[in-house]
Amino acid sequence: xxxxxxxxxxxxxxxxxxxxxxxxxxxxxxxxxxxxxxxxxxxxxxxxxxxxxxxxxxxxxxxxxxxxxxxxxxxxxxxxxxxxxxxxxxxxxxxxxxxxxxxxxxxxxxxxxxxxxxxxxxxxxxxxxxxxxxxxxxxxxxxxxxxxxxxxxxxxxxxxxxxxxxxxxxxxxxxxxxxxxxxxxxxxxxxxxxxxxxxxxxxxxxxxxxxxxxxxxxxxxxxxxxxxxxxxxxxxxxxxxxxxxxxxxxxxxxxxxxxxxxxxxxxxxxxxxxxxxxxxxxxxxxxxxxxxxxxxxxxxxxxxxxxxxxxxxxxxxxxxxxxxxxxxxxxxxxxxxxxxxxxxxxxxxxxxxxxxxxxxxxxxxxxxxxxxxxxxxxxxxxxxxxxxxxxxxxxxxxxxxxxxxxxxxxxxxxxxxxxxxxxxxxxxxxxxxxxxxxxxxxxxxxxxxxxxxxxxxxxxxxxxxxxxxxxxxxxxxxxxxx
Amino acid sequence: xxxxxxxxxxxxxxxxxxxxxxxxxxxxxxxxxxxxxxxxxxxxxxxxxxxxxxxxxxxxxxxxxxxxxxxxxxxxxxxxxxxxxxxxxxxxxxxxxxxxxxxxxxxxxxxxxxxxxxxxxxxxxxxxxxxxxxxxxxxxxxxxxxxxxxxxxxxxxxxxxxxxxxxxxxxxxxxxxxxxxxxxxxxxxxxxxxxxxxxxxxxxxxxxxxxxxxxxxxxxxxxxxxxxxxxxxxxxxxxxxxxxxxxxxxxxxxxxxxxxxxxxxxxxxxxxxxxxxxxxxxxxxxxxx
Numbered sequence: 001x002x003x004x005x006x007x008x009x010x011x012x013x014x015x016x017x018x019x020x021x022x023x024x025x026x027x028x029x030x031x032x033x034x035x036x037x038x039x040x041x042x043x044x045x046x047x048x049x050x051x052x053x054x055x056x057x058x059x060x061x062x063x064x065x066x067x068x069x070x071x072x073x074x075x076x077x078x079x080x081x082x083x084x085x086x087x088x089x090x091x092x093x094x095x096x097x098x099x100x101x102x103x104x105x106x107x108x109x110x111x112x113x114x115x116x117x118x119x120x121x122x123x124x125x126x127x128x129x130x131x132x133x134x135x136x137x138x139x140x141x142x143x144x145x146x147x148x149x150x151x152x153x154x155x156x157x158x159x160x161x162x163x164x165x166x167x168x169x170x171x172x173x174x175x176x177x178x179x180x181x182x183x184x185x186x187x188x189x190x191x192x193x194x195x196x197x198x199x200x201x202x203x204x205x206x207x208x209x210x211x212x213x214x215x216x217x218x219x220x221x222x223x224x225x226x227x228x229x230x231x232x233x234x235x236x237x238x239x240x241x242x243x244x245x246x247x248x249x250x251x252x253x254x255x256x257x258x259x260x261x262x263x264x265x266x267x268x269x270x271x272x273x274x275x276x277x278x279x280x281x282x283x284x285x286x287x288x289x290x291x292x293x294x295x296x297x298x299x300x301x302x303x304x305x306x307x308x309x310x311x312x313x314x315x316x317x318x319x320x321x322x323x324x325x326x327x328x329x330x331x332x333x334x335x336x337x338x339x340x341x342x343x344x345x346x347x348x349x350x351x352x353x354x355x356x357x358x359x360x361x362x363x364x365x366x367x368x369x370x371x372x373x374x375x376x377x378x379x380x381x382x383x384x385x386x387x388x389x390x391x392x393x394x395x396x397x398x399x400x401x402x403x404x405x406x407x408x409x410x411x412x413x414x415x416x417x418x419x420x421x422x423x424x425x426x427x428x429x430x431x432x433x434x435x436x437x438x439x440x441x442x443x444x445x446x447x448x449x450x451x452x453x454x455x456x457x458x459x460x461x462x463x464x465x466x467x468x469x470x471x472x473x474x475x476x477x478x479x480x481x482x
Numbered sequence: 483x484x485x486x487x488x489x490x491x492x493x494x495x496x497x498x499x500x501x502x503x504x505x506x507x508x509x510x511x512x513x514x515x516x517x518x519x520x521x522x523x524x525x526x527x528x529x530x531x532x533x534x535x536x537x538x539x540x541x542x543x544x545x546x547x548x549x550x551x552x553x554x555x556x557x558x559x560x561x562x563x564x565x566x567x568x569x570x571x572x573x574x575x576x577x578x579x580x581x582x583x584x585x586x587x588x589x590x591x592x593x594x595x596x597x598x599x600x601x602x603x604x605x606x607x608x609x610x611x612x613x614x615x616x617x618x619x620x621x622x623x624x625x626x627x628x629x630x631x632x633x634x635x636x637x638x639x640x641x642x643x644x645x646x647x648x649x650x651x652x653x654x655x656x657x658x659x660x661x662x663x664x665x666x667x668x669x670x671x672x673x674x675x676x677x678x679x680x681x682x683x684x685x686x687x688x689x690x691x692x693x694x695x696x697x698x699x700x701x702x703x704x705x706x707x708x709x710x711x712x713x714x715x716x717x718x719x720x721x722x723x724x725x726x727x728x729x730x731x732x733x734x735x736x737x738x739x740x741x742x743x744x745x746x747x748x749x750x751x752x753x754x755x756x757x758x759x760x761x762x763x764x765x766x767x768x769x770x771x
Contacts, residue, residue, distance in 0.1 A: 128619065144611065146752060239734065246731030251724025258734065276771075415733075434765050444767045451618035455626050455762050460711070461734040469616055469626065471762050481753040 008321065011328045013115045018106045020192065023053040026061055026215060027198035029068035030208025035061050037216060042191055045112035046325050046334040046369040054191045057214035062183065062223040065212035069154040069181040070229055072209030077181050078151060086137030089177055091204040093130035096123065096169075099200065103193055107165055108325040110192040112334030112370070113288050115326050125450055126169035129468075132452035133177035136473060140178060143473050146480030151179030152255055153231035155476065156224040158245075160237045161187035161336050162291040162392075168194055170467045171234050172211060173452075178476040180232065183212045185224050189337045191215040222248070230254060232476060236293075238390075239416075239461050257465025257475045259293065259457055261390040262418030265411035266296030266447065267433065269404075270305045272423035276445065278312045281396070284421055284447035286320065286332055286374050290394040291340070293462075294419035296447055298387060300407050303400045310378060310398065317374050318361045332394060335370040344372050344393035351377050351386040356397070382413055390416070404429065408436045417459030421447045440466075494524045494670070496531060496694060497677030499538035500687025505695075506530045513671060516581030524670045527695035529703045532662065535691035536709050539633045539660040542688030547630045547658040551606035558602035558656060561683045565595045568679060572644060572672055579643050579669035593748055594648040601656040604756065608657065611753075612760065621769045628760040630658030631736055632711030635704035637697040637726075639717045643669035645747045647676065650716055653755035655689065659712075662691045662704060666717065670694035698722055705729040712736035712759050716744075 023039065025032040035055030042051050057065070077085065096103065103126075104119040113122070140149050155175045159167040164186060175182045186194035194213050201211045214220055218241075225233050225245050232255045235245050239260040249256050266284050268277045284296025301309050325333035335341040352358050356377040365371040372393055380387050380397040387397050401407040411420055420439040422430050434442045440458045443449060450456065455466040465475045494513075495502040504510075509526035546554070565572065569591055577587035613627040634654045639646030643666045654661045665673035677692045693700060698719040705713050706729040713730050715723050715738060723740050730737050738758045 242734060243731050246734065247728045250727035250731060250737075260734065430767065434763075440761065440763060442763065442765045444765060445771075446622065446766055446768050449618070449620070449622060449766050451616065451620070451624070454616040454618050454624050454766070455764050457762070459631075459761050459763075463734060464736050466762050469764075470614070471626065474757075481757065 008329045010324070012324060013105055013326045013328055015105050015109065015326060017102050018109070020052050020106070024191070024195050024215070025055045026057050026065070027195065027211070027213040028061070028065045029212065030202065032198070035216070037061070037220070040188065040217070042110060042189060044109050044369075045336050046366070048368050051110060052192065054195075054215045056216040057185070057220040057223070059223040062214055062220065062227055065183045065214050066154055066156070066227050066229050068209035069183050069212055072207055073151070073153055073181040076207045077176075077210050078179055082138035082140070082179070085176065085179065086134045088204060088206055089130050089134030089137060089173065092200060092206070093127050093134060095200045095203055096127040096130060100124065100127065103165055103196060105326065106196055107193050108333070110190050111161065111164055112325050112336050114330040114333045115328055116330065117288060122163055122166045125452070126165045129169040129173045129452040133173035137177045140473065140477065143470050144481070145474055145477055149178075149477040149479035152476060152478055153180060154229060155180045155182045155232040155234060156227060156230040157182055157184045157234045158221040158224060158237065159184065159186055161190040162288060162293070164190040165193040165197065167236050168197055170236075174467070174472050175232075175234075175476050176210065178473055180476050181210045183214060183224055183230070185214050185216060185221045188217040225249065234475065235259070242463060255475070258463035259465070259467065260461065260463040261416055262293045262295070262458065262462050263298060263388065263390055263414045263416045264294055264296050264419040264421065264439065265298045265300050266421035267300045267407050267411060267423065268302060268305070268309060269424035269426070269429065270302040271425045273425065274305065274309060274312055277423040278309065278316050280421065280423060280445070280447045281313055282316055282320070285396045286394050287448050289333055289335055289372070291336060291392055292448065294441060294448065296419075296421050297391060297396060299396055299398045300401050300410055301398060302407075303402050306400050310376070313376065314359060314361070317376065320361070320374055322363055322371065322373065323366060332374060335372050335393065338370055340392065341370040341372060344391055344395060347386060347389060347391045348375060348395055351380070351384060351395075351397070354384045354386070356380045356384055356386060382410060388414065404433060408433060412438050415461040418462035419443065492522070494522050494674040494694065496525045496527055497674065497681065497690070497692040498531065498535050499691065500681060502677070502681075506534070511695075513579075513668070515578045521578055522671060524674070524694045527664070527693035527700055529700065531693055532700045532703050533707070535662040535693060536633060536704070536707055538688035538691055539662050540709055542686055543632060543660045545686055546660055546689045551609065554656065554658065555602045555605035557684045558598055558605065558652065561679060561685065562595045562598035562602065564679045564683045565598065565676075568675065571675060575672045575675060576644050579671055580641070590642070590645045594645040597645070597648050598652055601652040604656050608756065608760070612757070612762070616764070621771075622766050623769055624764065624766045626762050626764045628657070629763050631759045631761055632659060633709060634659045634661050634712045634714065634759050635707070635710045636661055636663045636714045637701055637717035638663050638665050638673070639744050639747070640666045640668065641744050642747050644672040644676070646744065647673055649747045649751060650714055650755065651690065653751070654714070654759050657756055657760050659759050660689045662710070663693065664697045664700050664704070664717070665692055665694050667696050701726050702729055705735070706732060708733045710735060712738075714738040714758075715740045
């Protein structure tokens, strides 16, 4: 970036802490086994370097994993004393903490996210999820789901590439705490931390078959979702895939939870502390390169402070450091895959073609790898695709409003309903607007905060079911009120 | 008054947006008792009627969901009060339609009225029972509250024409949703009378819309409708639930699957019919800055 007063010397985190094998099998029944499908390469999106070759699970492999999970459920995990199940989860939480740096470096290598985020957000939160749910294992009768809630059985779980380990934790921790066993399919482009997690399960002496990890692409995921002996399906990913999963489980006994896309409004009123709001806007859309389903991708700014907010926002974006994800000073890492980069480029170009104004800071992109600069569109109308479609990248669309009613109407004018943000100094306005927004998570004077005690999930076509908190347990239990 | 007075018979119509229209299709169908004797001609609701009902339910949602829980509780309690005044009429219709004895019909009507009372008392407890403060690991005040899902399409039970209907409708309303209900096809008359009760019970127009007709015909349109947020398939025709659930997937609707057999509606419903139509909203705010 030109004339950037914040020049930093490189400060890369060492990657020597991780030991990536040249190839990985599937983790089934406590063992690493070969997969029947054609193995695939996982690359470092920041350099395009091949990190490892990973097995692809076929329908037969998934069947073996489900049978292992069923056996473990029937013979070991289901009958186990709840307090002991909890103690296994506490062990896993501790192991994640002990090996935190290793997980963080591996996550940044495989995903492209800045080490600052994998180290300070993804991994600590993953450990926290296990710690939190560990405590629930022997207290489920107090979860408000009716007397004597019971586990469902085998959970089939399919997770995305944007928070690979954290999404694993969101899925696996509540499933195990409630007495279920799991077959988990990590995303095709980010399988490595899930495979390292398999090793943690072995270190914890978790009984074989309680956690099974079957890597692969869409076909593998479909085999997990459609397997007859799966009692529960949990999916995080796109609304399009969520729809096909909802169709696939129709007419079955399978319980389904979906955490899908979003197009969150981040609403800035004219009395907001502008500097704080600008930092919140940056955190809302550029955190994890915008690969966040709850990203604040639509900035709704009150008309009379529009110019001031945009000027301040552009100044702030000019100081963001894009580059090596392992550098501790990096703010914006690599786009996760060539495919995702192509989608971001396409939608960004559509934004220009439809008449919005695109602004990007002077920003040098590394020669290799997948990169997209932080981007702000102004003069966006609600009809533009960049105001309606989920970009899942570092692209912010700015719209304006005059009155609170208009802000709410525009914020709710989407088929999604995952999250929203409100920036104002007026408490009564926060409560009123939060009440009117049709979104599952509302951040007021903050954004993109997560915690295992705090239920997360969408309204409308952003999905159903909650993850985290007392509410998240209901997804994995049956009982009179679950 | 002479005992051979010619009775004034009732025309059974739809209940949509607080009014009692005939079906726009002009269709009616014959309703009989269980022995095949003519009872009435009921309006045979069409796709267009269903769409009109969704429009009405959507328009009513903001007001009903925005009413205080105390207010909604009083309105639902008022439904019980007004039903009590029509007890005899409901008993006659239930007995004729379901082919049960007078005492059994009385028990069903009693239970239906009491069910409104049960749900009336829930409206202002849900927030405390299903919501709460979340002790997050940071300087934030974080709380979660239940909120209504939106417009709910209900395929009402086919057998239990009043108690079953109230058992699926009242919880939808108690949570703050609005409803489009397809009634029992063969036994629709108590539903029409319930519409008359709702119309005189301070339930705002559009909050409940009752369509007499065939769930097999209207169900798919409602399951597919993009402005419907949830479907209760309890009264789906046999063998059609999978198709309806697939249609509902198109807009990620919340779906309540039908039980294998129509349940015993006299059982304590717990929260099982409230929570499927409630969302959880979580709000964060920093503390100390």
